Amino acid sequence: MLAADGTPLKASLGRALRRQKIRALALIAPLLLFVLLTFVVPIVSMLFRSVENQIVSGTLPGTVVALESWDAESGNIPSEDVFQNLFFDMFNAAEAKEHTKLGTRLNYENTGLASMFRTSGRSLDDVGEVFQDAIEDVDDQFEDGAFWFAMMNGAGGEDLLRERRERWVDLTGDDMRGDVGFVPSAEIVELLPTTAAAYTDWAIWTVIEDEEVVAEEDPWEAVYAALVVDLENPATGTAIAAYEGEGAQALQAIAAAEMPKADFTAAFADLDEDWVKTDVWTTIEVYSSAYTTGYFLNSVDRELTPDGVDLRPDNERLYIKLFGRTMWMSMIITLSCIILGYPVAWLLANLPMKSANVLMILVLLPFWTSLLVRTSAWKVLLQQQGVINELLVWLGFVDDANRLILMNNSTGTIIAMTHILLPFMILPLYSVMKTINPTYLRAAKSLGATNVTAFRRVYFPQSVPGIGAGSILVFILAIGYYITPEIVGGTDGVFISNRIAYHISRSLNWGLAAALGTILLVLVLALYWVYDQIVGIDNVKLG
Amino acid sequence: MSITTPNTPRSDLMTFTLPLTALLAAMFGFVGGNMIGHPWYGALIGAVIGAAVAFIVENNLSRRTAVRWGLIGAFAVAGFVFGNLGTAISGAIVGAVLGWAGYWLATGKYRAGVPVYYTAGQTLWHNAFLLICGFIFFFLIAPLFPVMWLSFNAQDFFTFTPEMLNFQAEGYSLKHYRDFLGTDEWMVPLKNSLIIAPIATVISVSLGTLAAVGLSQSHVPGRRAMMAILISPMIVPLIISATGMFFFYAPLGNWLEATLGLSQTFVGFVKVILAHAVLGIPFVIITVTATLVGFDNSLTRAAASMGSAPLPTFFKVQMPLIMPGVISGALFAFITSFDEVVVVLFVGSAQQQTLPWQMFTGLREQISPTILAAATVLVVMSILLLTTVELLRRRSERLRGLSPA
Numbered sequence: 001m002l003a004a005d006g007t008p009l010k011a012s013l014g015r016a017l018r019r020q021k022i023r024a025l026a027l028i029a030p031l032l033l034f035v036l037l038t039f040v041v042p043i044v045s046m047l048f049r050s051v052e053n054q055i056v057s058g059t060l061p062g063t064v065v066a067l068e069s070w071d072a073e074s075g076n077i078p079s080e081d082v083f084q085n086l087f088f089d090m091f092n093a094a095e096a097k098e099h100t101k102l103g104t105r106l107n108y109e110n111t112g113l114a115s116m117f118r119t120s121g122r123s124l125d126d127v128g129e130v131f132q133d134a135i136e137d138v139d140d141q142f143e144d145g146a147f148w149f150a151m152m153n154g155a156g157g158e159d160l161l162r163e164r165r166e167r168w169v170d171l172t173g174d175d176m177r178g179d180v181g182f183v184p185s186a187e188i189v190e191l192l193p194t195t196a197a198a199y200t201d202w203a204i205w206t207v208i209e210d211e212e213v214v215a216e217e218d219p220w221e222a223v224y225a226a227l228v229v230d231l232e233n234p235a236t237g238t239a240i241a242a243y244e245g246e247g248a249q250a251l252q253a254i255a256a257a258e259m260p261k262a263d264f265t266a267a268f269a270d271l272d273e274d275w276v277k278t279d280v281w282t283t284i285e286v287y288s289s290a291y292t293t294g295y296f297l298n299s300v301d302r303e304l305t306p307d308g309v310d311l312r313p314d315n316e317r318l319y320i321k322l323f324g325r326t327m328w329m330s331m332i333i334t335l336s337c338i339i340l341g342y343p344v345a346w347l348l349a350n351l352p353m354k355s356a357n358v359l360m361i362l363v364l365l366p367f368w369t370s371l372l373v374r375t376s377a378w379k380v381l382l383q384q385q386g387v388i389n390e391l392l393v394w395l396g397f398v399d400d401a402n403r404l405i406l407m408n409n410s411t412g413t414i415i416a417m418t419h420i421l422l423p424f425m426i427l428p429l430y431s432v433m434k435t436i437n438p439t440y441l442r443a444a445k446s447l448g449a450t451n452v453t454a455f456r457r458v459y460f461p462q463s464v465p466g467i468g469a470g471s472i473l474v475f476i477l478a479i480g481y482y483i484t485p486e487i488v489g490g491t492d493g494v495f496i497s498n499r500i501a502y503h504i505s506r507s508l509n510w511g512l513a514a515a516l517g518t519i520l521l522v523l524v525l526a527l528y529w530v531y532d533q534i535v536g537i538d539n540v541k542l543g
Numbered sequence: 544m545s546i547t548t549p550n551t552p553r554s555d556l557m558t559f560t561l562p563l564t565a566l567l568a569a570m571f572g573f574v575g576g577n578m579i580g581h582p583w584y585g586a587l588i589g590a591v592i593g594a595a596v597a598f599i600v601e602n603n604l605s606r607r608t609a610v611r612w613g614l615i616g617a618f619a620v621a622g623f624v625f626g627n628l629g630t631a632i633s634g635a636i637v638g639a640v641l642g643w644a645g646y647w648l649a650t651g652k653y654r655a656g657v658p659v660y661y662t663a664g665q666t667l668w669h670n671a672f673l674l675i676c677g678f679i680f681f682f683l684i685a686p687l688f689p690v691m692w693l694s695f696n697a698q699d700f701f702t703f704t705p706e707m708l709n710f711q712a713e714g715y716s717l718k719h720y721r722d723f724l725g726t727d728e729w730m731v732p733l734k735n736s737l738i739i740a741p742i743a744t745v746i747s748v749s750l751g752t753l754a755a756v757g758l759s760q761s762h763v764p765g766r767r768a769m770m771a772i773l774i775s776p777m778i779v780p781l782i783i784s785a786t787g788m789f790f791f792y793a794p795l796g797n798w799l800e801a802t803l804g805l806s807q808t809f810v811g812f813v814k815v816i817l818a819h820a821v822l823g824i825p826f827v828i829i830t831v832t833a834t835l836v837g838f839d840n841s842l843t844r845a846a847a848s849m850g851s852a853p854l855p856t857f858f859k860v861q862m863p864l865i866m867p868g869v870i871s872g873a874l875f876a877f878i879t880s881f882d883e884v885v886v887v888l889f890v891g892s893a894q895q896q897t898l899p900w901q902m903f904t905g906l907r908e909q910i911s912p913t914i915l916a917a918a919t920v921l922v923v924m925s926i927l928l929l930t931t932v933e934l935l936r937r938r939s940e941r942l943r944g945l946s947p948a
Contacts, residue, residue: 017762017781025764027757031750031824032769039821042785042791049790340679347676361929362680368925368932369687370882373918377686379906380693380915384701387689389816422683426696451665480780482885484602487906504786504889517783528778530773 018476039463043384053292058170058282059102060089064288072285083264085228087127088194091222092201094121096172097211108509109294109303110283112274120271127267130260131228138257139250142224149249151217152199154185164200168208171227180207182214191230191239198226228262231255295515319499319516326495329410330478337474338467339426345429345466350438367423375484378416382406382488408490416541421477425470428535432466433456446501465534476524496520567644568593571637593641611642620720627709687922693846694719694915701912729913732901738812739887739897740880743819746817747876750820751827752869756861758828758837770828777825785889788818792890793883808894815891819883823876832876834868834939867939873931878928 003012057064062085070078093099103117118515141147161183168176182203190195202223203214230236231254240248240255287294294304301317302309312319344363348356366374381387384403389421392398406412436459444454482497489498496516503513569590577583596614615638647653654661657669689703697716698704706714723729751880754773758766776784792814799810838861846856852876860934862869884899891897898917905914 016565020760021762021764023764024757024760027764028754028769031754035773035776035824038788038791039784039816040772042787043779046783046787046790049772066708155600168778264847306815308754340682342678343672344679347673361682364685364929364933365926368820368929370878370918370921370925372882372884372899372900372906373690373921373925374686376902376906376914376918377690380701381686381691383701387703390703395577396580396582397576419682419686451668476778480782482780482905487903497780500782500786500883504789510790512785517786520780521783524778524780524783528771528775532767 011188013276037178046514047518048294050518051291054290055105056288057290059098061167063089067285074284078281080265083268087264091124094124098229116272116274123271125221128225132224133223135224139253141250145218156186157184157189159342160184160189176208178208187245194226194229198223221541228259298512299515322496326479330475331416333478334471334474337422341425341429345426348430349433363423363426374420375487384411407488410493412488413485413493417482421474424473428469429466436462469535548776554651558602558640564597564646565590565593596641596645599614600649614638614642628710632839647699689917690915694919696912699911719913720915723916732896732898736898739815740877743816743880744873744877746820748873751824752831755828773828774825776821781885785886789889811895815887815895818886818890819880823879826873830872831868834865863866867935871935907932
């Protein structure tokens with residue numbers, strides 16, 4: 001069969017249909033893109049934060065590698081090699097002011113680490129200065145930036161430069177691009193590996209962040225410390241004797257002289273004795289991988305230990321209780337909404353249209369009123385000097401000295417939220433009840449059913465979809481509530497959302513906030529899916 | 544609908560009206576007596592007064608209005624004698640309730656709503672049910688009144704002063720309204736709200752209407768999934784949306800400021816507006832698709848067959864018919880933005896402080912009852928919005944020839 005233009009009808013129809021589909025998609029596309037970009041992507045990337053943990057390996061890269069050979073079970077503190085790496089990593093981190101962030105992060109897992117990192121970072125210059133003074137005492141050329149530059153600069157060390165630059169990127173999160181104007185010489189890299197690395201670190205920082213010129217600046221203390229570390233290696237001594245490049249004499253003089261011993265274990269023990277305790281290192285080791293389940297475990301009151309997952313100490317268990325309370329209170333609120341909403345919906349559905357419309361306004365007015373207005377209304381009503389208490393005292397039912405505590409506890413949250421969410425129960429219930437034919441009830445009664453039986457066996461089963469729709473809606477809205485519990489909930493009546501907000505804006509433990517948020521979101525999405533199956537999202541009605 | 548008898552039988556005085564009126568009055572008496580510490584004496588006196596009321600009512604069935612006003616007056620005067628203006632008003636209320644109940648019982652009006660074959664128990668249940676519903680409606684609407692009343696407080700308290708309860712003029716003032724209207728502390732947030740909400744509404748309505756039109760066409764692949772994504776901003780808890788947007792918009796804002804050289808305030812507004820626009824979209828989608836369900840597609844086909852291009856067809860045929868849905872969606876989107884706190888707290892900065900934000904901080908830190916004045920203004924606004932939506936809904940039903948309510 002052919003269409004008017006001579007093409008086969010099937011092909012012609014297919015083309016028309018395709019064109020229609022494309023037009024429909026073109027209409028939806030802008031909004032879909034907008035929602036995906038500004039809503040879905042941000043939420044997904046937030047969820048990603050709940051497992052991200054680059055901060056330990058980014059701030060202490062060398063330490064984390066050196067720590068791999070340490071056995072937490074042995075009961076010994078890590079070797080000097082680990083402390084040596086820790087010194088150079090921490091020195092860089094302290095220059096970039098990143099060490100406090102790591103301290104804050106690890107403080108979530110082991111209290112006290114924040115102050116330990118902060119004070120240690122401040123004193124690292126002093127540790128390095130010992131070496132700087134000793135070296136400069138032997139040969140004052142080492143005070144001169146140009147001398148250093150002449151010695152270290154060359155060619156062939158591009159790999160080292162790139163590697164150190166990546167470390168800075170991982171540490172600071174800045175892109176650190178740009179010409180450093182310095183390339184470590186391959187000879188020096190081989191001769192003095194630690195010094196070359198420390199000098200390169202300093203050079204990159206000096207040029208990119210401080211915007212200075214490498215040759216004109218004196219290196220920071222860590223470079224001198226690195227030189228001493230290199231010289232302690234016996235093989236380096238012989239290599240320096242054979243070295244003929246720039247600054248050979250000065251280096252040989254330093255190698256021959258007596259240098260203070262590079263004992264970083266003792267140096268850190270001086271800064272804070274906790275550094276030589278194993279539990280600090282256990283924490284660092286456990287959280288050294290780039291991705292962690294730590295935040296999620298924390299959200300369910302567990303923690304990572306070298307032996308695996310364990311319950312947190314009693315006084316730190318908070319979240320399971322909080323999740324439980326959120327669910328439990330949301331259930332009570334949903335139940336109260338059913339109890340209060342069902343009769344009203346029934347009345348509205350069975351009254352003549354004209355009076356039902358008038359009464360409907362009483363339901364819709366609170367629905368349209370600002371959430372904050374309703375919350376403040378409950379604050380006015382429920383507080384100790386509030387309307388309800390004043391009235392009860394005036395009427396003599398409550399003693400003036402023992403006023404009811406209706407606010408800043410779970411009672412306040414439940415009362416206020418039941419009031420706020422009640423319209424969300426009444427509206428779906430009403431729209432379902434509206435479709436129930438009243439003759440069924442009369443038929444049941446005429447067949448001899450009592451009022452109770454007729455309601456229980458005939459009317460109620462037909463209204464169940466409405467209860468389901470309303471309950472899921474109210475429950476979904478309730479478990480994510482923030483404002484009302486924050487204002488009338490005190491400490492006993494707050495929900496998991498309040499804790500998430502606390503971690504975002506006060507404690508700044510964003511990973512934990514993201515993990516708690518993920519759990520909450522999964523819960524809500526599961527309910528959303530159920531809602532979609534039962535009611536269908538297309539059937540949501542407003543007002 | 545229900546079968547009612549043309550003339551209900553009169554209730555019996557001694558076995559019905561009198562005991563019930565006495566019981567009701569005894570309850571009032573109990574409460575009143577409780578105020579002075581003697582609840583049971585109060586109940587007894589109340590029962591006697593109730594019985595007297597029942598007698599008066601029974602013998603003056605035809606002079607209903609006069610008797611009821613008389614009772615209100617008598618109780619109010621009694622209240623005033625024993626207390627102050629507050630008790631007088633309570634007395635008037637008690638008198639009104641007693642008078643009404645007396646006539647309601649005595650004239651048999653209590654059976655007006657039930658079929659004639661209902662037993663006494665069923666009638667009792669029916670009236671009790673209405674009473675329960677009445678309490679629930681009271682629960683829904685009553686909390687708003689103390690707020691409005693307190694907003695006229697002359698003191699800086701969140702509580703009623705004795706002067707207010709005694710209706711003395713010095714207990715009342717408009718100072719909180721003056722604070723609300725006269726200080727930057729409240730006017731700047733109001734202005735910000737009035738900048739953010741309309742722009743966010745325009746974005747969500749224009750994009751949302753287009754998408755709803757697209758979604759309502761037949762043969763859209765993946766319709767359900769797309770719908771789920773577009774509705775999700777309404778379902779995802781606000782705190783999670785806010786957290787996600789906080790992490791997303793902070794670097795985006797810095798980037799805009801750094802590379803495009805836009806001012807911090809401007810970028811802040813853009814961030815909040817975009818965030819609010821997303822939150823309003825589900826409401827637009829829901830209301831507009833609901834209107835489009837009843838849309839007769841043969842109208843657009845008729846327009847096309849007469850040679851109209853798709854765009855003019857949309858604006859001249861489809862748009863006027865779905866307009867009520869679009870406007871009510873716009874109102875929902877507007878109120879969502881206007882009422883939103885959590886996202887603006889996380890995404891915005893001090894320059895974007897909105898009215899709800901100011902109210903939220905005020906409530907948390909208990910500053911001043913100016914919040915209550917703001918709340919009253921918002922209640923009035925929501926009444927206006929509700930009226931608009933209601934009128935639009937009726938117009939839409941009329942346009943589409945649905946039930947003429």
